[in-house]
Amino acid sequence: MVEAVETMDGWYSLHDLRTIDWTAWKLASVEEREEAIAGFEKLLTKWDAVEEEKNGSHVLYKIVGQKADLIFMFLRPTMEELNDIETELNKSKLGEFLLPAHSYVSVVELSKYRPAKDGIDPETLPETQARLKPILPKWEHICFYPMDRRREAEENWYTLEKDVRGKLLYDHSKTGRKYAGKVKQIITGSIGLDDWEWGVTLFAHEPLQFKKIVYEMRFDEVSSRYGEFGEFFVGNHLPNESVASYLKI
Numbered sequence: 001m002v003e004a005v006e007t008m009d010g011w012y013s014l015h016d017l018r019t020i021d022w023t024a025w026k027l028a029s030v031e032e033r034e035e036a037i038a039g040f041e042k043l044l045t046k047w048d049a050v051e052e053e054k055n056g057s058h059v060l061y062k063i064v065g066q067k068a069d070l071i072f073m074f075l076r077p078t079m080e081e082l083n084d085i086e087t088e089l090n091k092s093k094l095g096e097f098l099l100p101a102h103s104y105v106s107v108v109e110l111s112k113y114r115p116a117k118d119g120i121d122p123e124t125l126p127e128t129q130a131r132l133k134p135i136l137p138k139w140e141h142i143c144f145y146p147m148d149r150r151r152e153a154e155e156n157w158y159t160l161e162k163d164v165r166g167k168l169l170y171d172h173s174k175t176g177r178k179y180a181g182k183v184k185q186i187i188t189g190s191i192g193l194d195d196w197e198w199g200v201t202l203f204a205h206e207p208l209q210f211k212k213i214v215y216e217m218r219f220d221e222v223s224s225r226y227g228e229f230g231e232f233f234v235g236n237h238l239p240n241e242s243v244a245s246y247l248k249i
């Protein structure tokens with residue numbers, strides 16, 4: 001029987017995409033807008049404090065194109081906390097001007113394809129724990145998309161033996177390693193949590209690197225034969241200190 005791989009799972013993840021209701025925002029009074037911005041900055045400060053304490057992490061980017069205006073990615077130890085964040089944002093003054101655009105629920109995931117070295121469970125290693133509970137990079141650009149592994153008669157990932165899948169992912173990692181320092185990936189598993197099987201979140205200093213890595217990986221067998229992809233979202237970093245000028249009318 002084909003064996004499932006054991007996964008190591010870390011912080012829960014919420015990608016929360018919002019569109020700004022610019023018409024309502026422009027019609028709001030100066031005082032209302034100021035209140036909304038100040039309240040939102042307070043939320044950002046609160047989330048920063050959580051990150052400082054290493055109890056979670058978050059990033060905020062401006063989406064390029066019409067799919068949404070903003071993408072938040074939140075990581076927290078529990079799903080309840082993700083719910084709380086979402087609700088707090090909805091109840092905030094700025095929330096009155098945010099329309100839901102898209103969301104994605106998943107959990108930071110690493111898999112145990114490689115045999116344990118010296119009998120040590122990799123999950124116990126501090127470096128593994130740091131990858132399962134990552135502080136998200138605040139690099140200039142983000143690219144997020146969901147993906148599946150194919151399950152068709154000829155190309156079925158789920159009928160491949162574990163060692164074959166491990167070898168294909170090893171080849172995949174060799175392509176990935178060429179982008180060290182240029183692209184940082186956070187893979188989140190979403191089987192049973194959302195509509196696709198994985199979320200792929202990439203960070204880069206240079207947006208062209210997204211095109212280059214995704215294109216190069218299309219030729220890796222794990223993607224060319226077994227990859228199916230959803231909608232792509234690309235954005236530019238929105239640091240706290242630029243929020244007010246971004247929202248200024």
Ligand code: VOV
Pocket residue numbers: 109110111112113147149169172173175176177179183184185187198200202213214217218223227
């Ligand atoms: C930026 C570089 C980079 C690097 C170094 C890297 C390495 C690795 C390693 C070592 C492993 C396997 C073990 C583990 O850690 O789980 C993975 C696993 C995975 N990857 Fe990856 N990946 C990268 C990057 C990277 C990209 C750009 C994509 C999107 C693929 C594309 O075609 O658009 C991707 C996808 C995945 C997925 C969906 C999984 C889980 C698959 C599963 O079936 O379990 N990944 N990945």
